[in-house]
Amino acid sequence: MEIKELFKSYKDYVNKEVEIHGWIKKSRESKTIGFLEINDGSFFSNVQVIVNSDLSNFKEIFSLGIYAAVNVKGVLVEPENAKQDFEIQATEIEILNDSDKDYPLQNKRHTFEFLRTLPSLRARTNAFNAVFRVRSELAFAIHKFFNERGFVYIHTPLITASDAEGAGEMFRVTTLDLNNPPRDEEGKVDNSKDFFGALSNLTVSGQLEVEGFAMAYSKVYTFGPTFRAENSNTPRHAAEFWMIEPEIAFAELKDVMEVAEDMVKYIVKYVMEKLPEEMNLFDQFVEKGIKERLTKLVNSEFKKVTYTEAVELLQNSGKKFEYPVKWGSDLQTEHERYLTEEVFNGPVFVTDYPKDIKSFYMKLNDDKKTVAAMDMLVPGVGELIGGSERENDLETLLQLMEEKGINAEDYKWYSDLRRFGGVKHGGFGLGFERMVMYMTGMKNIRDVLPYPRTVHSMKEVK
Amino acid sequence: MEIKELFKSYKDYVNKEVEIHGWIKKSRESKTIGFLEINDGSFFSNVQVIVNSDLSNFKEIFSLGIYAAVNVKGVLVEPENAKQDFEIQATEIEILNDSDKDYPLQNKRHTFEFLRTLPSLRARTNAFNAVFRVRSELAFAIHKFFNERGFVYIHTPLITASDAEGAGEMFRVTTLDLNNPPRDEEGKVDNSKDFFGALSNLTVSGQLEVEGFAMAYSKVYTFGPTFRAENSNTPRHAAEFWMIEPEIAFAELKDVMEVAEDMVKYIVKYVMEKLPEEMNLFDQFVEKGIKERLTKLVNSEFKKVTYTEAVELLQNSGKKFEYPVKWGSDLQTEHERYLTEEVFNGPVFVTDYPKDIKSFYMKLNDDKKTVAAMDMLVPGVGELIGGSERENDLETLLQLMEEKGINAEDYKWYSDLRRFGGVKHGGFGLGFERMVMYMTGMKNIRDVLPYPRTVHSMKEVK
Numbered sequence: 001m002e003i004k005e006l007f008k009s010y011k012d013y014v015n016k017e018v019e020i021h022g023w024i025k026k027s028r029e030s031k032t033i034g035f036l037e038i039n040d041g042s043f044f045s046n047v048q049v050i051v052n053s054d055l056s057n058f059k060e061i062f063s064l065g066i067y068a069a070v071n072v073k074g075v076l077v078e079p080e081n082a083k084q085d086f087e088i089q090a091t092e093i094e095i096l097n098d099s100d101k102d103y104p105l106q107n108k109r110h111t112f113e114f115l116r117t118l119p120s121l122r123a124r125t126n127a128f129n130a131v132f133r134v135r136s137e138l139a140f141a142i143h144k145f146f147n148e149r150g151f152v153y154i155h156t157p158l159i160t161a162s163d164a165e166g167a168g169e170m171f172r173v174t175t176l177d178l179n180n181p182p183r184d185e186e187g188k189v190d191n192s193k194d195f196f197g198a199l200s201n202l203t204v205s206g207q208l209e210v211e212g213f214a215m216a217y218s219k220v221y222t223f224g225p226t227f228r229a230e231n232s233n234t235p236r237h238a239a240e241f242w243m244i245e246p247e248i249a250f251a252e253l254k255d256v257m258e259v260a261e262d263m264v265k266y267i268v269k270y271v272m273e274k275l276p277e278e279m280n281l282f283d284q285f286v287e288k289g290i291k292e293r294l295t296k297l298v299n300s301e302f303k304k305v306t307y308t309e310a311v312e313l314l315q316n317s318g319k320k321f322e323y324p325v326k327w328g329s330d331l332q333t334e335h336e337r338y339l340t341e342e343v344f345n346g347p348v349f350v351t352d353y354p355k356d357i358k359s360f361y362m363k364l365n366d367d368k369k370t371v372a373a374m375d376m377l378v379p380g381v382g383e384l385i386g387g388s389e390r391e392n393d394l395e396t397l398l399q400l401m402e403e404k405g406i407n408a409e410d411y412k413w414y415s416d417l418r419r420f421g422g423v424k425h426g427g428f429g430l431g432f433e434r435m436v437m438y439m440t441g442m443k444n445i446r447d448v449l450p451y452p453r454t455v456h457s458m459k460e461v462k
Numbered sequence: 463m464e465i466k467e468l469f470k471s472y473k474d475y476v477n478k479e480v481e482i483h484g485w486i487k488k489s490r491e492s493k494t495i496g497f498l499e500i501n502d503g504s505f506f507s508n509v510q511v512i513v514n515s516d517l518s519n520f521k522e523i524f525s526l527g528i529y530a531a532v533n534v535k536g537v538l539v540e541p542e543n544a545k546q547d548f549e550i551q552a553t554e555i556e557i558l559n560d561s562d563k564d565y566p567l568q569n570k571r572h573t574f575e576f577l578r579t580l581p582s583l584r585a586r587t588n589a590f591n592a593v594f595r596v597r598s599e600l601a602f603a604i605h606k607f608f609n610e611r612g613f614v615y616i617h618t619p620l621i622t623a624s625d626a627e628g629a630g631e632m633f634r635v636t637t638l639d640l641n642n643p644p645r646d647e648e649g650k651v652d653n654s655k656d657f658f659g660a661l662s663n664l665t666v667s668g669q670l671e672v673e674g675f676a677m678a679y680s681k682v683y684t685f686g687p688t689f690r691a692e693n694s695n696t697p698r699h700a701a702e703f704w705m706i707e708p709e710i711a712f713a714e715l716k717d718v719m720e721v722a723e724d725m726v727k728y729i730v731k732y733v734m735e736k737l738p739e740e741m742n743l744f745d746q747f748v749e750k751g752i753k754e755r756l757t758k759l760v761n762s763e764f765k766k767v768t769y770t771e772a773v774e775l776l777q778n779s780g781k782k783f784e785y786p787v788k789w790g791s792d793l794q795t796e797h798e799r800y801l802t803e804e805v806f807n808g809p810v811f812v813t814d815y816p817k818d819i820k821s822f823y824m825k826l827n828d829d830k831k832t833v834a835a836m837d838m839l840v841p842g843v844g845e846l847i848g849g850s851e852r853e854n855d856l857e858t859l860l861q862l863m864e865e866k867g868i869n870a871e872d873y874k875w876y877s878d879l880r881r882f883g884g885v886k887h888g889g890f891g892l893g894f895e896r897m898v899m900y901m902t903g904m905k906n907i908r909d910v911l912p913y914p915r916t917v918h919s920m921k922e923v924k
Contacts, residue, residue: 002680004612021712023677023883040712041679042612067883097854099883120674120875121882129678136615143605150466150504153598157913158620158687159633159702161920171621171635171657173664175691178651181640189640195633195691195701197921202635209913212582215485216591217503218464225620225687229637229657239657240621250483250502392559413582420583421485421529421561451619451671458623459659 004042006076010086013076018088020047021071021096023124026107029053029062036061036090038072044130044277048087049074055090065099066106067124112447119451127286130278131448134271135436141270142223142244142432145263151219151246156206158225161198161410169229170201171239202227207245207427208361208414211390214247214425215417221246223432231455235444238433240453247427253363253372253389256426257349260376260385261302263430264347269298271439287441293380294439296346303348305339307331307370310350313343330357336375336382347378360404361414362388363426364396372426381438387428394418466504468538472548475538480550482509483533483558485586488569491515491524498523498552500534506592506739510549511536517552527561528568529586574909581913589747592740593910596733597898603732604685604706604894607725613681613708618668620687623660623872631691632663633701664689669707669889670823670876673852676709676887677879683708685894693917697906700895702915709889715825715834715851718888719811722838722847723764725892726809731760733901749903755842756901758808765810767801769793769832772812775805792819798837798844809840822866823876824850825888826858834888843900849890856880 003020006013022040029035032053037046049072051058061070074090105124115122122128146153159173175195176182182193191199206222213220226243246263248255272279272294283291305313314325314335319342323332331339331350340348352370355362362371373388391397397415401408408415436448446452465482468475484502491497494515499508511534513520523532536550567586577584584590608615621635637657638644644655653661668684675682688705708725710717734741734756745753767775776787776797781804785794793801793812802810814832817824824833835850853859859877863870870877898910908914 002612021885041614042681065883069883069885096885097880097883100881103882120671120879121678123675123678132616132675133614133679135617137609139615139617140605140609143602147599147602150464152503152595153601154594154912155597155601155687155704157702157911157915159689159915160913169637171637172640173633173635174640175631175633176640178634178636178638178640178643192921195693195917196915197918200920209582213585213594213912216583216585217595219504225617227621231657240619242617417582418559419562420565421527421531421559423483423531423558449619450616450675451622453619453621453658455657456659458662459654 002042003038003040003045003047006047006086007043007045010076014078014086016076017073017091018076019071019073020088021069022047023067023069024064024099025066027062027064027066029058034058034062036070036072038070041129044126044133044275044281045084048084049090049093050087051090051093055093057093057095060095061093064095065101065103067099067103069096069099070094071096112444116446116452123450126281128447130275130281131436131440131442132450134275134278134439135448135450137271137274138267138436138439139223139432141267142263144270145266146219146221146246149219151221152213152217154206154210154213154220154222155224156203156209156222156245158203158227159196159200160203160209161196161200169231170204171227171229173200173202204228205243205245205429207247207429208411210245210247210427211414211425212417214249214427215420215422218249219246233455235446236434238445238449238452238454239457241445241449242432244430244432245427247425249423249425251389251426252424253351253374253426256387256389256428257302257304257351257374257376260349260374260387260428260430261347264376264378264384265298267435268294268439272298282439282441290441297378300346302376303344303346305344305348305350306352307350307354308352310335310339314338317343328354328356331375333382336377337379340377340382341379345379347376349374349376355400358388360400360406361390361397362400363391363424364400374428376428378438381434384434384438385428385430387426389424389426392418392422392424464504465500465502465507465509468509468548469505469507472538476540476548478538479535479553480538481533481535482550483531484509485529485531486526486561487528489524489526489528491520496520496524498532498534500532503591506588506595506737506743507546510544510546511552511555512549513552513555517555519555519557522557523555526557527563527565529561529565531558531561532556533558574906578908578914585912588743590909592737592743593898593902593904594912596737596740596902597910597912599733599736600729600898600901601685601894603729604725606732607728608681608683608708611681613683614675614679616668616672616675616682616684617686618665618671618684620665620689621658621662622665622671623658623662631693632666633689633691635662635664666690667705667707667891669709669891670873672707672709672889673876673887674879676711676889677882677884680711681708695917697908698896700907700911700914700916701919703907703911704894706892706894707889709887711885711887713851713888714886715813715836715849715888718849718851718890719764719766719813719836719838722811722836722849722890722892723809726838726840726846727760729897730756730901734760744901744903752903759840762808764838765806765808767806767810767812768814769812769816770814772797772801776800779805790816790818793837795844798839799841802839802844803841807841809838811836811838817862820850822862822868823852823859824862825853825886826862836890838890840900843896846896846900847890847892849888851886851888854880854884854886
């Protein structure tokens with residue numbers, strides 16, 4: 001039986017024979033009695049197993065290493081005056097496999113840094129076990145949210161010739177022999193001889209591709225890996241991460257913000273209800289007060305402020321920032337956090353950014369200086385989501401491309417969407433790891449990715 | 463209002479004012495009256511709109527191109543003697559955007575080949591609209607199946623230094639300047655100078671990485687993109703495709719087969735119930751009888767036969783195959799289809815393949831000649847799923863690695879899982895596109911991938 005089932009309905013099993021299997025998380029014994037804490041990974045808490053010394057393999061059991069695997073038969077009892085609701089009085093324990101003495105996760109505190117060197121093992125610790133279970137439920141909640149609302153899930157391509165932002169640092173994908181690549185007449189590497197017949201990169205966003213499908217289904221989203229070849233060794237940068245990018249047709253910026261707000265509330269609520277034990281762990285050991293912060297978010301009404309108003313608020317705040325606040329410059333995390341934490345004391349959308357600091361596809365406002373973009377700022381983090389209405393007027397789009405140095409010919413299939421019944425539309429992007437960090441209080445992106453890929457990371461760990 | 467809502471509950475709106483928006487899929491008019499078929503992509507069927515010629519912009523409306531976008535206000539009526547359950551008598555039509563005259567999807571039959579050149583537009587056609595909606599619901603059904611059963615969803619890495627099969631043809635991921643890469647003392651390209659500090663590839667499978675997490679949660683799965691740099695220009699090969707790989711601890715081959723059978727039945731049933739209109743289209747226009755075939759699958763009990771028995775059955779069948787059947791050779795599609803279609807007349811698991819044709823991680827059987835592997839064969843396709851119990855004995859695993867020429871040091875983190883409480887476990891892989899093809903009757907993998915990536919494909923289409 002899975003221990004999750006036991007925890008859910010142990011009342012049904014009191015004084016009855018039960019059988020579980022799992023790994024020994026803790027073990028202690030005296031001459032006459034021993035205690036094992038067993039977990040099979042199906043539930044956050046361990047099952048306590050009482051072992052009397054008259055069990056034939058008592059000695060063998062208590063010489064096993066931490067994380068040895070066992071099968072336990074016994075009687076479920078309700079102990080008096082104990083922390084746990086139930087325990088199992090063992091009648092038979094079969095040893096399935098020992099764990100060697102050099103097992104690196106002995107029962108003592110390990111730093112997150114040390115555990116990063118053990119990506120294939122660290123999910124066995126309480127903190128990482130909770131993190132990756134939250135990651136899983138959060139992913140499911142996102143699919144559920146969009147599926148219930150009729151959004152069609154589109155797998156946009158990972159290998160691509162385009163660069164969604166016109167500015168990303170990208171990874172090249174190749175099957176050429178780098179030691180001796182084919183060359184053209186000028187001696188340059190001949191990309192036409194590569195696998196796809198042209199220079200190919202790993203995508204930085206599926207947005208442009210998914211816009212095509214928005215013009216077929218009205219409501220679509222993509223949820224897949226994206227890549228940045230940024231040489232940034234920071235707690236917030238990974239070379240490979242997952243993004244959620246919904247796109248909605250017949251929609252303006254306000255509709256996009258509504259979906260973003262609904263989604264964040266929905267998924268936070270879903271995970272808090274589904275995983276209370278894990279959330280308690282984060283609240284106690286990772287970030288005190290995180291449950292209150294998240295509950296407040298779910299119950300708050302998100303505010304709205306334009307970028308221009310936000311700049312004024314910051315300039316008039318009397319607060320000294322590391323980076324100066326100037327109309328035309330992007331907001332820094334310190335500015336974002338001041339707005340959401342001090343000024344609005346809750347989540348806030350900042351809208352209508354200067355066009356010069358935003359991407360070519362964002363809808364130009366009537367003032368010709370700003371675009372219909374938005375960032376969702378939340379306390380404790382700053383920017384969680386960025387999105388925009390897209391420019392749907394062909395002439396304006398082509399002009400914006402030219403201003404940004406985008407080769408219009410490369411994006412003809414994209415601008416053509418405007419010529420063939422294109423309607424006003426918009427969407428947003430949510431970095432999935434940022435959301436997991438926000439839900440768990442973890443401060444380093446390496447600690448929310450199962451096998452993080454960062455600059456130089458293959459040197460150290462597989 | 464979304465037209466999906468209208469189709470679901472049009473009875474509530476009879477003789478009432480409604481408002482919809484969408485694209486003109488068809489349009490015809492006489493002097494006094496016109497008809498539009500409108501769709502917003504939320505539902506498979508179009509809404510018929512009746513336009514009287516006294517509408518002020520009647521002429522303008524009927525000079526619009528196919529796929530122009532409109533907003534329609536009107537009264538919902540139940541027509542007598544009409545194909546459709548309801549139609550809308552327009553009172554006001556706002557033109558949102560025209561569609562240019564060179565719109566490539568005019569109302570005539572287009573071949574799938576032609577539509578492949580228009581990946582950003584083809585989801586507007588009935589067939590591809592249905593395919594990609596099935597793809598979306600199938601993905602959701604898979605997540606739902608595993609989530610309900612307590613499987614933890616793990617995002618295994620896309621960029622990797624390992625090669626799960628020891629034999630895959632892989633794409634290299636690099637940020638080196640190919641025209642002038644850094645070189646070591648021997649003049650070879652210096653991989654240690656690359657972004658990750660070592661040679662890095664796109665993954666061919668997340669299985670090995672997810673096994674680590676199976677030893678933490680017992681039940682896990684991965685669902686993400688995988689890559690093959692195979693120079694195969696066939697209807698079944700894509701360079702980028704999605705795979706589902708569950709992994710179960712405390713499990714033997716029979717448990718793996720049970721999950722595989724349950725999953726296939728669950729997701730097929732889910733999609734058939736959720737998308738009856740789309741399934742009718744496939745049944746009528748793509749593969750006659752597909753609904754019956756799928757219904758039969760859902761209601762059948764999957765059979766089991768060993769590879770050795772299967773070889774005997776094939777050899778004694780009297781049937782002449784293109785490829786000879788010999789113990790020790792892999793089964794070809796013709797053999798697989800004969801088994802599932804002629805011999806068993808339904809889905810069948812073939813188990814216990816010769817170890818020499820299977821991967822190093824598969825559990826060696828007691829006969830030392832075969833491994834605890836399985837393929838699920840289904841009528842009309844052949845192999846749908848492949849899986850195995852994994853070798854959990856360290857010595858045997860190391861020996862299998864040596865036999866297959868796998869560098870044990872590279873996989874130490876993997877074999878170490880056996881030293882640290884590793885228990886019997888197994889899993890399987892389902893190629894997602896193959897499943898979509900199976901559900902829809904589509905015969906070319908390019909027609910079930912939103913933006914297919916195949917050899918030379920960047921030359922032609924973005």
